[in-house]
Amino acid sequence: MATDSPRRRPAGSERQRWPQPLLRRRIASRRAAMDQPNVTGDGDVPLTVRFWVVLVATGVGAGLFGALLMALLNLVSELAFGPGAAEDFQAAVERASPVGRLTPLLVGGVVAGVGWFLLRRYVRGSTDVDDSIWTGDGKLSFGRSAGTSVLSEIVVGLGASLGREAAPKLMGGVCGSLLATWSGLSVPQRRLVVACGAGAGLACVYNVPLAGALFTAEVLVGALRLPVVLPALACSATATLVAWVYLPSGPTYADLPAHTLTLDTVVWAVLAGPVIGVVAVGFVRAIGWVSAHQPSRWWWQITAPILAFGLLGVTGLALPQLLGNGKDMAEQAFVAGTSGVALFAALSLLKPLMTVLCLGSGASGGLFTPTLSSGAALGAALGAVWSLLWPGTPVGTYALIGAAALIGSAMQAPLAGLAMVLELTHSGFALMVPSVAATFLATAVARWIDGYSIYSARLAARPVLERDT
Template sequence: MQGKSIIHAITRLKLFLRGHEQEEARRMLLWAGVVGILGALATVLFREGIQLVQLLFTRHSGSLVHIAEGLTWWQRLLIPLAGGLLAGAILQFGLKWVGSARTTDYMEAIVAGDGVIGVRASLVKSLSSLFTVGSGGSIGREGAMVQLAAMVGSAAGHWVHLPQHKQRLLVACGAAAGLAAAYNAPIAGALFVAEIVIGTIAMDSFGPLIVASVVSNTTIHHFLGYAPVYQIPAFQFLSNWELIFYAALGYLLGHLAPSFITLLDRSESLFARTRLPLTLKLGLGGLMVGAISTFYPQVWGNGYSVVNSLLHQNIAWQLLALVLIFKIIATAATIGSGAVGGVFTPTLFIGAAFGSLFGTALGAIFPGMISPSSAYAIVGMGAFLAAATHAPLMAILMIFEMTLDYKITLPLMLACVIAYTVARDHRGSESIYAGALRRKRGLHAAEIAPVSKSP
């Protein structure tokens, strides 16, 4: 009798969450909040998993760059190799073992799928990403964090048998929640999905994205006590005439972004031509990162600790220039090998390092008349992100959320819009995410269905 009561209660809950048409919007906001909480918890599990993998490989946890600097040269060489081999083996044999035909890519599930993400295959990929990231792979941890949060949204929608368009919207809510949790930027998390994935900021889809992002951010930073990844200093803007230099910075980064995306494409093609098994391909990518790190340990990880360093202290421009070049190569090797992870944080690193170098050069030419190089680094983060993702509004709001400083708005908006315009008009240019989706499934913008309306 008690069992029947429980089943009846669960059935009533599912019917409530499915809702009636007239209450659809309110119910979706409620569900978005639930996905925000669960998505935040999923990202916490991944963060803690990275710490465990770091302990396994290095007997230390914390900043990967600081860990690498304390290791011997042969440890820096072999640890990324071992991590790559393990990550590749997990991918190669784990995916074969689970045998799921469902997509594990949240963008594909949203723009061209039915909103259902394969849970077992997603967990396998996330486990592989743990070993890549935890062993020093030059790739962002946010990729797997967003994927896990999106998987939670998919599972929630599937559990209550939501219609396909609502199911896809919940996956989008999960992705927004994951990004908000990763970067302490709830508005930018929602805009990332709206601008890049869905392609619209209509309120019937944007409202739930905002709710999921805000709830996720509140859960992870206020209730669980996680600090923001970047410690941004106060922004200094000395004079409006500096806007000329910020415009020039945006122009240069707008040209750099398509070249970076092309490099990632070519790296992927080169690794594919080797015809090596996935295990050996990821091992080769790890070996390349390890070889570089024997001289420059700063290439380990996603780059956030180096960004924090250059925002708060002066780094010799010669060293920073070399680290920037080799970080780009290490990122191309890691991503090209097929490792699971994100490109968001490495993109922010490139923008920050280039901006810092640009600001340092201006300071040498106009001593005492230019804002510190950290100001150009912060704006560079946003400008390169706008150029690489073709999402200037998201980039502007993300950096503003990180700084919470009104003085940054004019130089940031100017640089981001110019960088985006230059990158978009580049011959054959596409965003870093559109390129990945095209290579995976051959999907183009015309094939993307709206998630906010029923078919």
């Protein structure tokens, strides 16, 4: 029987990769570089010079749009809730009178209802970044996407319980779509550029370039290979750097208390992880249900956001933490001491409910920060109960772990979820073991029970329904 021995191979054989590396001879062992699974060829997405030029331009565009959209969000917040709302939204809401809290949300309901009704009726084209990457050709409508993004930031600034990242994610993807189309890139190349642009849009508004790149690779592309990771890193870093012209370069949650690894934290993470995974499934299923049952009649499309935002405003009279994307709510959980079971339990239940309500009314917005803040509140509530049995660890420690576990399992992207929390807080490195354990268990349980994510659950129905097999 013939054997494949080094003696029988040509002395000058090249590595089987395309494009070819500059050094084409194998190393002394004559093993192929592609024996390492992530060091593969470019496949159907050649990383040409034109591709890299388009990618960097996409990163610049994503960063500029991210800065502009955050400036719009901050302006609307200040107009709605007074000076200081851009820096401390919850404090501004708490300072407002009951009428001052409710009025912006009612205005937001009118803006959302009328605005999205007109946009969806009279402006054509795709605005679904995820679908354009996963099942489409990577083409997105600039006009409809820009209108959707502006409306999204306005309603979030007025207090809607939705995330701020959906708009910059969308416009980052639009930049990639337009530039890739104008430059004549292939469809697979365009999909990758759109994915990198979308991840860069998310990265720049939160100042999380590593997490943005992991989000691109893990969620939008589904592959941690060098031909994916390298463009994702380059685009996220470029967008984040450009966005510093307006946005801060520090962590979103600064000056958090230092954390210490203790045995009770590890035990809690192992026990809480599966619970958080079950909660993630319920939240994702609720998102899927309301996404498929949004208002269809014109009069309901206009009135539903007014009713939903109004109900949020009434609930926010008692719990102002529910207004907005949840950034300040998460920070409150991160710095919590050793109490607050009732408050955080209520927030962990009502924040997802209000988010689903806003989304189901037909409003368009992100889900990242609402999910993160819900995880922080859930971790704080479960941690406060745990502290009654095993005292000594601050509730904020459990909140940090809970945030990583819920966002990782709800996205079905544990690496991106962990990186997000680390970059957002610049804290929690001492909690890596319990954070990884809780995120792993939560994601595994959610995948075992269901497998949808906060992104796949929002996909529109196909024109022709396929029977499950």
